[in-house]
Amino acid sequence: MDDKQFDQRMALLKKSYERMESQLDPSRVLQQIEEEDNVRESLKSVNPVRKPSAKWQKSAVWIASIASVLLVGILISSYMYPSAFVHSDEEKIEGSYDDWFSRFQKKYQEKREKTRLELNIPEENFKKLTFVKSADYKYNDKAKNKKIVLNKMTYDPKYLTQLEQEILDSLQTPRELIEQIETHEKPMSFDESRYFFSIYYYTTKDILQYYTNELSHFNTVLSQEKKDYPKELKQLIATTKKQYFELSHDGNIYSFKTNPIFMKDAPASIDRLHPDILGFYKYLATGSLLKGEDLRFSVEESARILKLYERTLINNLSTSGLDFQFHNLKKEFENGWFVLLKGIDDKSRYSPEHIKLLNDTANGKYGESMRLTAQFILEEFKGKGTSKTIDNLTRQDIGLDLSYLSNEVYMESEDGSTSLQIDYRWIIQTEGLYNAYISSKDDTILDSLNPMNVVSLFLYAQGKGDQETAKRLLSQDVDLSKVVQFDGMEHFTILYATDTSQTTIKAGVKSESTQMIGQHLTFQLGTVATGKGEKRCIITAISE
Amino acid sequence: MTEVELIARAQQGDKEAYIELIRIHQRTVEKFAFQCGVHSNDLADVSQEVFVKLYRFLHQFKQDRFTTWLYKITLNATRDYYRKEQRQQAKEDKLHAQQQKTYSSAEEDVLLFEEDRHLHSAIQALDEKYRYPLVLYYFHELKYEEIAEVLTISLSTVKVRLLRAKEKLKAALVQEGSVENG
Numbered sequence: 001m002d003d004k005q006f007d008q009r010m011a012l013l014k015k016s017y018e019r020m021e022s023q024l025d026p027s028r029v030l031q032q033i034e035e036e037d038n039v040r041e042s043l044k045s046v047n048p049v050r051k052p053s054a055k056w057q058k059s060a061v062w063i064a065s066i067a068s069v070l071l072v073g074i075l076i077s078s079y080m081y082p083s084a085f086v087h088s089d090e091e092k093i094e095g096s097y098d099d100w101f102s103r104f105q106k107k108y109q110e111k112r113e114k115t116r117l118e119l120n121i122p123e124e125n126f127k128k129l130t131f132v133k134s135a136d137y138k139y140n141d142k143a144k145n146k147k148i149v150l151n152k153m154t155y156d157p158k159y160l161t162q163l164e165q166e167i168l169d170s171l172q173t174p175r176e177l178i179e180q181i182e183t184h185e186k187p188m189s190f191d192e193s194r195y196f197f198s199i200y201y202y203t204t205k206d207i208l209q210y211y212t213n214e215l216s217h218f219n220t221v222l223s224q225e226k227k228d229y230p231k232e233l234k235q236l237i238a239t240t241k242k243q244y245f246e247l248s249h250d251g252n253i254y255s256f257k258t259n260p261i262f263m264k265d266a267p268a269s270i271d272r273l274h275p276d277i278l279g280f281y282k283y284l285a286t287g288s289l290l291k292g293e294d295l296r297f298s299v300e301e302s303a304r305i306l307k308l309y310e311r312t313l314i315n316n317l318s319t320s321g322l323d324f325q326f327h328n329l330k331k332e333f334e335n336g337w338f339v340l341l342k343g344i345d346d347k348s349r350y351s352p353e354h355i356k357l358l359n360d361t362a363n364g365k366y367g368e369s370m371r372l373t374a375q376f377i378l379e380e381f382k383g384k385g386t387s388k389t390i391d392n393l394t395r396q397d398i399g400l401d402l403s404y405l406s407n408e409v410y411m412e413s414e415d416g417s418t419s420l421q422i423d424y425r426w427i428i429q430t431e432g433l434y435n436a437y438i439s440s441k442d443d444t445i446l447d448s449l450n451p452m453n454v455v456s457l458f459l460y461a462q463g464k465g466d467q468e469t470a471k472r473l474l475s476q477d478v479d480l481s482k483v484v485q486f487d488g489m490e491h492f493t494i495l496y497a498t499d500t501s502q503t504t505i506k507a508g509v510k511s512e513s514t515q516m517i518g519q520h521l522t523f524q525l526g527t528v529a530t531g532k533g534e535k536r537c538i539i540t541a542i543s544e
Numbered sequence: 545m546t547e548v549e550l551i552a553r554a555q556q557g558d559k560e561a562y563i564e565l566i567r568i569h570q571r572t573v574e575k576f577a578f579q580c581g582v583h584s585n586d587l588a589d590v591s592q593e594v595f596v597k598l599y600r601f602l603h604q605f606k607q608d609r610f611t612t613w614l615y616k617i618t619l620n621a622t623r624d625y626y627r628k629e630q631r632q633q634a635k636e637d638k639l640h641a642q643q644q645k646t647y648s649s650a651e652e653d654v655l656l657f658e659e660d661r662h663l664h665s666a667i668q669a670l671d672e673k674y675r676y677p678l679v680l681y682y683f684h685e686l687k688y689e690e691i692a693e694v695l696t697i698s699l700s701t702v703k704v705r706l707l708r709a710k711e712k713l714k715a716a717l718v719q720e721g722s723v724e725n726g
Contacts, residue, residue: 006714009659010663012660013655013660013663014683016655016656017578017579017683018575019656020574020654022571023588024566024570024591025588026567026595027563028592029566029596030563032592033596140568141572151687198657
């Protein structure tokens with residue numbers, strides 16, 4: 001860890017400390033002081049304080065006289081020889097602080113009021129919002145604290161500008177925060193996106209709660225058609241919409257949810273957020289997939305959402321950040337897959353829809369972590385008409401599969417590259433995918449594969465000498481006869497993508513096989529249109 | 545009303561002024577106490593002690609050193625708390641070893657992010673001679689001279705301790721990272 005990284009971590013922790021809410025009630029301090037005073041008074045009346053003896057009084061007079069002479073001397077010398085230079089410098093700094101503060105005071109109040117009006121929240125409620133409390137605190141404790149600011153100004157000429165920006169930024173509405181993404185010229189890194197989400201979540205959570213509480217005034221009309229809503233409710237919905245919030249209802253429970261990424265009018269710039277963070281936003285927008293033991297959405301829709309969560313969870317399992325949201329998301333993932341894999345009830349278990357979901361899952365349509373489990377269930381079901389894996393499945397198993405994928409299969413390094421360990425389990429998983437394709441020759445299986453899976457499937461097919469399947473994964477420019485031959489995927493140890501979009505993937509070769517294959521095979525990947533408006537990932541070049 | 549005016553009025557017994565003074569500084573005191581090792585459950589009590597003590601000594605206040613003085617009082621209150629806490633913990637450990645769990649969940653309420661909590665714990669694990677300068681420098685933006693005054697140590701000692709604190713913390717973080725990553 002270098003100094004810059006260290007300072008960054010300390011700066012982030014400092015910000016978190018600044019969000020701490022005060023617990024002390026100042027009136028209790030006075031209460032304690034008064035209680036102590038009363039006790040003292042009552043003790044005094046019982047044991048009157050003894051006067052000091054006369055011999056000490058005499059010494060005290062002498063000491064006081066000497067101290068007065070010294071004090072007068074110090075005062076005269078400071079008056080006679082003032083440090084003119086230091087004095088004028090300090091005055092200059094103090095002057096610029098005073099000028100700045102009188103301007104900033106107005107600016108702060110204006111921005112605060114503007115934010116309040118945009119959110120349309122009365123001051124009484126507005127001042128209680130966590131992000132407003134935090135901004136007020138910064139304003140009162142930092143900007144108003146002249147002594148500290150003057151100290152900082154002496155060695156940091158940009159301090160006032162930075163302080164002003166920091167305080168005003170903390171008053172941004174959710175809309176402003178989202179629209180601020182546009183100022184990022186390049187796509188945001190995972191860390192930047194993660195940090196942005198933490199600020200966004202922190203700002204929105206209380207606002208959402210406030211608006212949701214406001215809905216209680218309209219309990220009787222919420223179930224009506226939207227066009228029949230009273231004016232006040234329509235106005236509330238319009239205000240929230242500007243913040244990218246949506247009115248959501250789950251049965252009879254109505255609430256506001258934030259949906260800046262997936263809603264119809266989401267700004268185009270949100271594609272600059274790192275894709276691995278999107279699961280958190282989806283979760284904020286969706287809420288729980290389950291209502292009791294039932295799914296709130298269709299099986300397919302639920303599985304698609306869980307695929308998005310998987311990507312976010314895999315990345316966050318390794319960084320362990322945002323854990324308060326992470327734990328909720330992981331729980332949601334486990335509960336969701338538990339219901340999907342087991343079937344909602346005995347009737348739906350092994351129904352055609354259930355079997356289709358298991359097939360799609362095994363083929364990688366809904367992510368990676370549940371593929372092998374779905375594959376085992378299908379194999380057992382085909383053999384015996386029932387599955388022990390389903391009978392014994394627990395939520396913990398689902399969490400373990402996710403951890404396996406995060407810790408042992410996919411590994412994200414600091415530079416954003418991803419690697420994938422080709423171990424026994426991964427080979428079985430690829431074999432399942434291969435068998436599913438061979439038995440059905442269904443190209444839609446290939447359509448949903450990500451770059452890592454395309455390369456894995458190619459290595460498996462090529463290792464088996466199945467050139468027909470291998471060719472299905474290549475663009476027409478690639479001459480398969482020039483690609484090195486090998487007899488099994490077991491010769492490879494790792495796949496690693498050198499960029500986040502995974503356009504180049506290298507397959508590392510086990511040391512004992514390097515003479516046959518070389519150090520590694522390098523795959524270039526691209527896409528082709530499938531004719532349904534979607535794109536399929538294919539290999540466009542292979543080199544040793 | 546400026547802080548100096550508030551102090552002057554509080555010195556004359558104006559309790560409203562003293563309450564205002566508490567409001568200005570209570571977050572700094574609570575933050576510092578938390579960073580020095582006070583559990584989040586006890587922050588209100590420790591801060592209350594600080595402001596009661598401050599009131600008792602307010603007549604001794606010299607204008608140019610109020611913040612430094614406040615940090616000193618907080619530090620002493622924290623040390624008293626820490627000693628009491630260690631005695632209490634030893635007692636608790638003998639009875640049952642579950643006390644720590646209650647505190648962990650309370651710390652989670654204060655520091656939402658696990659990374660922050662790891663770093664906070666790593667700072668807490670430092671010896672106090674390294675922890676205090678580090679906290680004052682990084683989280684309270686005190687200058688070396690001010691840290692020296694709060695901790696009653698020399699300027700060169702501040703610099704050396706800060707350097708060591710940083711090295712130790714970095715080593716702890718790297719070690720924690722390597723353990724986490726397997």
